[in-house]
Amino acid sequence: MVLAVETYSFLQTVPLTDFLFGTQWTPLLVPKSYGVLPLLAGTFMIVVGASLVAIPIGVASALFLSEYASDRAKRTLKPILEVLAGIPTVVYGFFALTYVTPLLKTVFPETQVFNAASAAIVVGIMILPMVASLCDDAFRAVPNSLREGAYSLGATSFEVTTRVVFPAGLSGVLAAFVLAISRAIGETMAVTLAAGATPNLTLNPLESIQTMTAYIVQVSLGDTPAGTLAYQTLFAVAAVLFLITLGLNVLANYVLNRFREVYE
């Protein structure tokens, strides 16, 4: 597999510890440095920020859709979600640059033109429809007999929603969570536009950063000759990305089996 071969030859030149623990990522500049941590930190911020936006709002709107909304409200909300899901990601990028970032600036004046926060917010909005729709499916699959049982014990609709429907649908919520994270990791276009291309080891969301996927795109589109060390960095970064995604899926499977509330 090409990923393994190229990564291997990359690690012949750059020691594994430098790659994993180095704090500078400047493979295309002089002095060259190959620490992947800045890219990891950038990716991490986008994922966490986007999840903070998408998961609570997505779960809440799914609970609203499945438990409270009238048929008419459903008929208007569902298409809105679908439209949101259909907008090209580059539009989200411009939305972040021209709207979210200026807004952030009014609250936090030190916000940079390119910053992780605004990218994370729009990625969150972008994956929101998927999260909401997956969670909605999960809550809808909770049998009505459970709701009736709870009501017959003197529960209010709020208690039924939060203490029966939500826990029973939790496995679906976790599945949505994992997919959301994967999409947030994979998103490049909006992130490059909004967060810039500055590998930067920081956890300050108001600064410019670069993510792993954004780096891969940047180098692939540039004129880096094949076979060079700079070219091989692509594969090394891709390998890290692959391992993280794999790890997430394994973790998700474990969590699902562990905490699933089964019902007939």
Next chain:
Amino acid sequence: MENRVILDIDDVCIRYGEDLAVRNVTLPIYENQITAIIGPSGCGKSTLLRSLNRMNDFIHGCSHTGGIALGDMDIYDPATDPVEIRLRIGMVFQRPNPFPKSIYRNIAWGPTINELKGDMDARVENALRRAALWDEVKDRLSDSALNLSGGQQQRLCIARALAMEPEVILMDEPCSALDPVSTARIEDLLFELKENFTIVIVTHNMQQAARVSQYTAFLETGKLIEFGETEDVFTNPKNERTEEYVTGRFG
């Protein structure tokens, strides 16, 4: 009939959209007695039963006229809180519907959310004992309720209702999904529960109605055809439709 009326059903009509499912039913439910509601499938038994604790509120398009009173509480007064009603009138459903939680938490769920006072462990044990389930589950209270057999699950659902200490328990064909052994256990149980609770049970099994109940109401196409002491309804029915039904000539 020297018993006290606990639930007074007065001229009740229930519609699904335009369809009249229950027609002008007037019926007393006596305290500490078991009242069976029998009749052919689709005659409105479940609809009538569910109106007693306002479970029909959740069915879109279902409307209600007429009065139902529990003591001095008017169940269909808009000012009456349905939660309050359901604290006093519990329900057991046709198919066992335990929560996907442990046995203990199934029983404790209702008392917890309604903040009932008292020692929870004692309450859980008491409810399980009354539902004749304690000996079978006392060593595995933290197991999932879904690992129980169907009959045990249904007794768990009965225990779950008992833990709320309601005055009335509604049961909608509680044995229809169970085998004969489990059914017999639940019938025995009903006998003991009657000491402390009032029970209204829907069944399309006439032998069951005859075995367990003191009063029987016979419904047909939404109308109350006959109501009386079970013995009279089965051995000496006043109406010939009732006679045809209880002797098994239709239904």
